[in-house]
Amino acid sequence: xxxxxxxxxxxxxxxxxxxxxxxxxxxxxxxxxxxxxxxxxxxxxxxxxxxxxxxxxxxxxxxxxxxxxxxxxxxxxxxxxxxxxxxxxxxxxxxxxxxxxxxxxxxxxxxxxxxxxxxxxxxxxxxxxxxxxxxxxxxxxxxxxxxxxxxxxxxxxxxxxxxxxxxxxxxxxxxxxxxxxxxxxxxxxxxxxxxxxxxxxxxxxxxxxxxxxxxxxxxxxxxxxxxxxxxxxxxxxxxxxxxxxxxxxxxxxxxxxxxxxxxxxxxxxxxxxxxxxxxxxxxxxxxxxxxxxxxxxxxxxxxxxxxxxxxxxxxxxxxxxxxxxxxxxxxxxxxxxxxxxxxxxxxxxxxxxxxxxxxxxxxxxxxxxxxxxxxxxxxxxxxxxxxxxxxxxxxxxxxxxxxxxxxxxxxxxxxxxxxxxxxxxxxxxxxxxxxxxxxxxxxxxxxxxxxxxxxxxxxxxxxxxxxxxxxxxxxxxxxxxxxxxxxxxxxxxxxxxxxxxxxxxxxxxxxxxxxxxxxxxxxxxxxxxxxxxxxxxxxxxxxxxxxxxxxxxxxxxxxxxxxxxxxxxxxxxxxxxxxxxxxxxxxxxxxxxxxxxxxxxxxxxxxxxxxxxxxxxxxxxxxxxxxxxxxxxxxxxxxxxxxxxxxxxxxxxxxxxxxxxxxxxxxxxxxxxxxxxxxxxxxxxxxxxxxxxx
Amino acid sequence: xxxxxxxxxxxxxxxxxxxxxxxxxxxxxxxxxxxxxxxxxxxxxxxxxxxxxxxxxxxxxxxxxxxxxxxxxxxxxxxxxxxxxxxxxxxxxxxxxxxxxxxxxxxxxxxxxx
Numbered sequence: 001x002x003x004x005x006x007x008x009x010x011x012x013x014x015x016x017x018x019x020x021x022x023x024x025x026x027x028x029x030x031x032x033x034x035x036x037x038x039x040x041x042x043x044x045x046x047x048x049x050x051x052x053x054x055x056x057x058x059x060x061x062x063x064x065x066x067x068x069x070x071x072x073x074x075x076x077x078x079x080x081x082x083x084x085x086x087x088x089x090x091x092x093x094x095x096x097x098x099x100x101x102x103x104x105x106x107x108x109x110x111x112x113x114x115x116x117x118x119x120x121x122x123x124x125x126x127x128x129x130x131x132x133x134x135x136x137x138x139x140x141x142x143x144x145x146x147x148x149x150x151x152x153x154x155x156x157x158x159x160x161x162x163x164x165x166x167x168x169x170x171x172x173x174x175x176x177x178x179x180x181x182x183x184x185x186x187x188x189x190x191x192x193x194x195x196x197x198x199x200x201x202x203x204x205x206x207x208x209x210x211x212x213x214x215x216x217x218x219x220x221x222x223x224x225x226x227x228x229x230x231x232x233x234x235x236x237x238x239x240x241x242x243x244x245x246x247x248x249x250x251x252x253x254x255x256x257x258x259x260x261x262x263x264x265x266x267x268x269x270x271x272x273x274x275x276x277x278x279x280x281x282x283x284x285x286x287x288x289x290x291x292x293x294x295x296x297x298x299x300x301x302x303x304x305x306x307x308x309x310x311x312x313x314x315x316x317x318x319x320x321x322x323x324x325x326x327x328x329x330x331x332x333x334x335x336x337x338x339x340x341x342x343x344x345x346x347x348x349x350x351x352x353x354x355x356x357x358x359x360x361x362x363x364x365x366x367x368x369x370x371x372x373x374x375x376x377x378x379x380x381x382x383x384x385x386x387x388x389x390x391x392x393x394x395x396x397x398x399x400x401x402x403x404x405x406x407x408x409x410x411x412x413x414x415x416x417x418x419x420x421x422x423x424x425x426x427x428x429x430x431x432x433x434x435x436x437x438x439x440x441x442x443x444x445x446x447x448x449x450x451x452x453x454x455x456x457x458x459x460x461x462x463x464x465x466x467x468x469x470x471x472x473x474x475x476x477x478x479x480x481x482x483x484x485x486x487x488x489x490x491x492x493x494x495x496x497x498x499x500x501x502x503x504x505x506x507x508x509x510x511x512x513x514x515x516x517x518x519x520x521x522x523x524x525x526x527x528x529x530x531x532x533x534x535x536x537x538x539x540x541x542x543x544x545x546x547x548x549x550x551x552x553x554x555x556x557x558x559x560x561x562x563x564x565x566x567x568x569x570x571x572x573x574x575x576x577x578x579x580x581x582x583x584x585x586x587x588x589x590x591x592x593x594x595x596x597x598x599x600x601x602x603x604x605x606x607x608x609x610x611x612x613x614x615x616x617x618x619x620x621x622x623x624x625x626x627x628x629x630x631x632x633x634x635x636x637x638x639x640x641x642x643x644x645x646x647x648x649x650x651x652x653x654x655x656x657x658x659x660x661x662x663x664x665x666x667x668x669x670x671x672x673x674x675x676x677x678x679x680x681x682x683x684x685x686x687x688x689x690x691x692x693x694x
Numbered sequence: 695x696x697x698x699x700x701x702x703x704x705x706x707x708x709x710x711x712x713x714x715x716x717x718x719x720x721x722x723x724x725x726x727x728x729x730x731x732x733x734x735x736x737x738x739x740x741x742x743x744x745x746x747x748x749x750x751x752x753x754x755x756x757x758x759x760x761x762x763x764x765x766x767x768x769x770x771x772x773x774x775x776x777x778x779x780x781x782x783x784x785x786x787x788x789x790x791x792x793x794x795x796x797x798x799x800x801x802x803x804x805x806x807x808x
Contacts, residue, residue: 379698380698380716380717415700578719578720578721579721581719581720581721582698582717582719582721585717585719585750599782600782600785603750603782603785604782604785606750607752607753607786610719610720610752611752611753614719614720614752614753614754617720659753659756659757659790660753663752663753663756663789663790666789667789
């Protein structure tokens with residue numbers, strides 16, 4: 001009995017069922033002094049006993065012997081649920097020829113029972129005739145009971161192990177699926193992403209081929225976009241009409257389709273057959289309720305795709321659809337941002353003014369809009385300031401924005417007054433894009449008169465922040481947005497912009513918070529600007545969502561212009577370009593007026609400085625950007641102006657040249673020309689008649 | 695900066711009148727020169743240049759007027775200037791003696807009648 005106990009001990013080990021059975025047979029034949037021993041396990045569904053483990057008659061297992069229930073020696077034991085003893089194999093009904101071939105003479109077999117269920121049969125045999133006793137039978141039965149228990153344990157253990165392995169496999173597949181969507185996190189293009197996804201999907205499903213066909217909605221066809229194993233599909237530009245063939249039906253019916261045998265199925269694409277694909281599984285790619293395309297995998301050998309495969313592919317398709325959508329949005333966004341960056345021009349450098357601006361696409365989704373700003377010189381020292389908002393989003397809005405921005409520039413540079421510019425824009429808009437609306441604020445800033453002329457087409461009013469920190473929105477009456485009424489007129493409003501004041505122009509994206517009154521946002525912008533942060537700091541704060549207090553939901557544009565207070569010392573630098581002369585003239589007039597110069601004095605000094613500057617511009621420069629400096633100083637009623645260039649003084653050439661220096665001398669109290677290796681400096685002085693402290 | 699200056703043409707019989715509005719400087723003087731030379735015909739005996747609405751004129755413009763005056767003289771024609779009395783431009787003309795080289799008038803009518 002000690003030996004018997006060891007039968008069940010064996011089950012405690014972590015043996016697999018097969019290993020356990022072999023181990024048990026070893027012990028049983030030892031206990032019963034038998035030459036052979038065998039386990040036949042019942043396959044209940046098939047109604048047969050299957051030789052599972054054998055000792056001495058290993059051929060039984062190798063041959064895969066299957067005994068019908070009720071037939072022969074083992075079959076009857078299982079069917080009748082009782083032990084059977086065969087003293088002489090030659091005179092008994094034996095189903096299994098191997099027993100005879102092996103020369104077995106006597107047999108003893110018992111059913112393996114677990115509670116009321118037959119698990120199988122355990123039998124022992126001898127190569128010499130033996131009369132198995134009742135004692136032998138009881139012993140084998142006891143061993144059988146113990147073995148049944150051990151088998152049950154082992155089966156449970158096996159099942160658990162299988163379940164664990166399945167769980168691990170499932171986890172691995174989930175990880176692989178996770179990687180399907182991770183692929184989108186990289187900065188791949190859509191095409192690269194699809195290839196990457198196919199690689200992973202065919203790995204997960206162990207398929208020979210995989211392909212994406214993306215839906216061209218306008219044409220109503222699926223276009224082979226990426227393929228693995230059937231790259232010809234993409235190269236040939238295969239197009240499958242919706243509803244036709246394998247992929248066409250998947251997209252049209254929005255359901256998975258499995259094809260077991262390609263030869264006998266409705267497959268439209270000849271490449272699938274040519275490549276020798278035998279079985280196919282395809283699922284629709286859905287983004288919410290929209291079909292994006294079809295994902296299918298194929299096998300070069302006949303394969304029965306299971307429900308599990310289908311679910312897995314569907315899961316992969318879901319992940320892929322999300323990844324594709326993200327990447328598409330990202331790509332579209334990049335295109336629009338490129339448009340925006342190309343079209344939003346750099347700010348001009350205007351001495352005496354501080355300019356800062358930002359354009360920010362919306363933080364969420366593809367909600368990129370048509371906001372813009374623009375700044376350009378208008379002549380006579382005036383500067384055009386524009387902030388606008390084309391209603392709508394996406395490439396269309398960005399493109400319309402570009403057209404309107406150019407149109408405004410064209411009308412303004414053509415010499416039209418601000419109101420007239422907007423009236424022309426308003427008449428132009430319906431021909432560019434019928435039924436759309438655009439708001440715009442347009443200001444012409446004249447630094448010399450410290451004022452601006454403002455017009456507004458339904459736009460947020462300009463904010464004026466004074467040097468003392470008082471800030472208010474200019475009472476610019478909002479005329480209708482462009483595109484609303486063909487007969488709209490746009491009234492011009494004069495805004496005082498004293499030196500030191502800041503103008504803030506913004507789009508509603510900079511201040512608007514959903515579910516809140518626009519006035520609340522405007523008030524927060526006013527309060528923020530009233531603290532007089534630097535122009536760049538103010539732009540950063542607004543772009544950073546300080547006014548909206550949440551990341552701005554819409555795109556936004558902001559333009560900030562500060563009219564610098566001109567102190568007694570003015571240091572300016574200009575490009576060596578005749579176009580710079582007008583800007584210099586206007587800044588100088590402003591500075592001289594603040595110093596108390598009369599109109600004639602201002603004129604004289606301005607002409608003298610222009611003569612000196614024109615010399616600086618004309619002087620030969622080495623190639624590359626050149627500049628000249630104009631420094632103006634006011635001290636004790638006297639104006640001193642130094643014009644410094646980095647070239648060589650050149651005597652004037654031509655008959656009607658050379659009036660510059662005499663003019664300077666006539667207009668100023670003193671003119672000194674200093675020449676050095678680094679360039680030429682002209683220093684001019686003139687006392688003002690009625691000097692007034694600035 | 696084309697909007698800095700505008701040249702308006704007006705014909706009184708055969709006599710062309712060029713009215714220069716705005717600012718003339720080194721950046722746009724070539725444009726003004728082209729407009730003025732376009733008005734020089736063989737029929738008219740004079741060209742009237744009206745500087746009453748000229749808000750800025752420095753040596754670039756003065757040099758041009760001297761050159762135009764000499765070209766006309768070589769064709770037996772005359773340059774007549776119109777200036778607003780007491781304006782800064784008038785002082786520029788005086789300073790450079792342009793007003794002594796060419797007849798200067800207070801109005802276009804006066805320039806045409808002279």
